[in-house]
Amino acid sequence: MEQFDALVVGGGLVGSAVAFGLTESGMRVLVLDEGDVALRASRGNFGLVWSQSKGLGAPHYHRWARTSAAHWPALAARLAELTGIDVGLELPGGLHFCLSDAELSARAGMMARMRQEAGEFGFDYRMLTRQEAAEMVPGLGRDVVGASWTPYDGHVGPLPTLRAFHAAIQRAGGVYRPLTPVRKIDPAPNDFRIAMPDGGVARAPRLVLAAGLGNIPLLPALGLDCWIAPQRGQILVTERVRPLLSMPTLNVRQTAEGSIMIGDSKEEAAFDSLTQRPAVMRSMAERAVRCFPWLAELQIVRAWAAVRILPKDGLPIYDQPARLPGAFAFSCHSGVGLAAAHARVLAPMVAQGGLTGDCALLSSERFQHV
Numbered sequence: 001m002e003q004f005d006a007l008v009v010g011g012g013l014v015g016s017a018v019a020f021g022l023t024e025s026g027m028r029v030l031v032l033d034e035g036d037v038a039l040r041a042s043r044g045n046f047g048l049v050w051s052q053s054k055g056l057g058a059p060h061y062h063r064w065a066r067t068s069a070a071h072w073p074a075l076a077a078r079l080a081e082l083t084g085i086d087v088g089l090e091l092p093g094g095l096h097f098c099l100s101d102a103e104l105s106a107r108a109g110m111m112a113r114m115r116q117e118a119g120e121f122g123f124d125y126r127m128l129t130r131q132e133a134a135e136m137v138p139g140l141g142r143d144v145v146g147a148s149w150t151p152y153d154g155h156v157g158p159l160p161t162l163r164a165f166h167a168a169i170q171r172a173g174g175v176y177r178p179l180t181p182v183r184k185i186d187p188a189p190n191d192f193r194i195a196m197p198d199g200g201v202a203r204a205p206r207l208v209l210a211a212g213l214g215n216i217p218l219l220p221a222l223g224l225d226c227w228i229a230p231q232r233g234q235i236l237v238t239e240r241v242r243p244l245l246s247m248p249t250l251n252v253r254q255t256a257e258g259s260i261m262i263g264d265s266k267e268e269a270a271f272d273s274l275t276q277r278p279a280v281m282r283s284m285a286e287r288a289v290r291c292f293p294w295l296a297e298l299q300i301v302r303a304w305a306a307v308r309i310l311p312k313d314g315l316p317i318y319d320q321p322a323r324l325p326g327a328f329a330f331s332c333h334s335g336v337g338l339a340a341a342h343a344r345v346l347a348p349m350v351a352q353g354g355l356t357g358d359c360a361l362l363s364s365e366r367f368q369h370v
């Protein structure tokens with residue numbers, strides 16, 4: 001029997017961020033991760049650290065997204081210090097383009113409501129005319145009639161971030177074990193055991209279930225219901241070009257290496273990241289070219305699909321089953337943007353044994369009342 005301070009099921013961005021945060025609290029963690037054929041949103045996402053549209057009607061979620069953005073620079077610096085990996089974080093603010101007067105007026109209404117709901121926490125934004133937006137980014141298409149801008153947004157390299165989390169966990173004496181799917185958990189209050197493929201047993205007083213869509217079959221072991229579903233998104237990547245975009249937009253961003261990424265499709269889908277639909281790619285590309293006509297000149301060099309973990313209401317789910325002290329189950333979309341809050345705010349709560357503040361408002365109990 002191998003004893004740890006915490007067992008973390010899932011080595012994507014959510015599990016790894018929490019596991020890293022636990023090591024920062026002095027805990028020895030074991031991260032159990034599935035193999036290459038698993039659904040892994042963390043390896044197929046768009047890389048935004050985005051707050052401006054998060055939490056309409058749910059100001060606690062908006063605060064949480066902004067809290068994470070505010071923690072990102074310190075997280076990136078710490079990961080660089082521990083591992084030498086530059087995760088490519090930039091937080092220059094972000095733009096959401098509107099391609100019709102109707103879109104612009106709906107967006108303006110939404111942003112005004114976000115500010116009202118934010119109350120004393122505040123919500124800094126501007127609605128930009130076409131001309132103002134064109135002064136911020138080059139070669140804006142004629143179809144763009146305006147944009148919303150907030151100073152909180154940015155982007156990061158999801159793959160270097162994941163690599164840095166794994167390296168930092170191991171540097172702190174933790175263990176990251178890939179190719180180790182967890183099929184069964186033996187839970188007892190503050191005592192969790194998982195059988196290892198080699199016949200051994202790993203044991204710890206804390207358990208964090210953070211396996212993305214892989215949480216679904218494991219939730220019943222903690223007495224929890226499932227409130228998540230898959231949603232497919234597709235991404236297009238162009239050849240590398242010189243720095244052209246000084247800030248990310250919701251559907252087009254330039255990576256630290258120079259590629260332009262085009263994203264933001266949403267399809268109700270089964271658990272399938274292999275199917276790519278040309279019609280969806282075409283409409284993503286068309287919208288991107290309407291925003292930046294010069295994109296039409298660039299070669300697309302890669303395209304893929306990945307599957308989001310989408311809670312029923314879009315907000316993260318942070319559960320702590322009352323009958324099982326020491327157990328936690330986390331499922332969320334926006335796991336890139338939220339990684340800093342997961343590592344630096346959520347993990348210390350797990351280490352101390354209880355979720356508080358805005359996290360406590362994000363339990364799945366909210367679905368019991370609808």
Ligand SMILES: Cc1cc2nc3c(=O)[nH]c(=O)nc-3n(C[C@H](O)[C@H](O)[C@H](O)COP(=O)(O)OP(=O)(O)OC[C@H]3O[C@@H](n4cnc5c(N)ncnc54)[C@H](O)[C@@H]3O)c2cc1C
Pocket residue numbers: 009010011012013014015016032033034035038039040041042043044045046047048049050180181182183210211212213214215232233234235263305306307308309331332333334335336337338
């Ligand atoms: C197309 C697309 C674009 C996105 N864009 C953004 C964005 O711009 N910004 C943003 O913040 N978020 C974005 N997201 C969402 C973000 O990628 C996810 O919220 C995040 O990656 C979720 O991380 P996760 O660790 O929960 O899940 P995953 O990345 O799916 O990882 C789950 C891990 O658990 C493992 N696992 C599963 N079952 C088991 C098991 N039984 N035992 C052991 N291990 C198991 C898997 O192998 C996997 O490694 C996007 C997602 C998609 C699909």
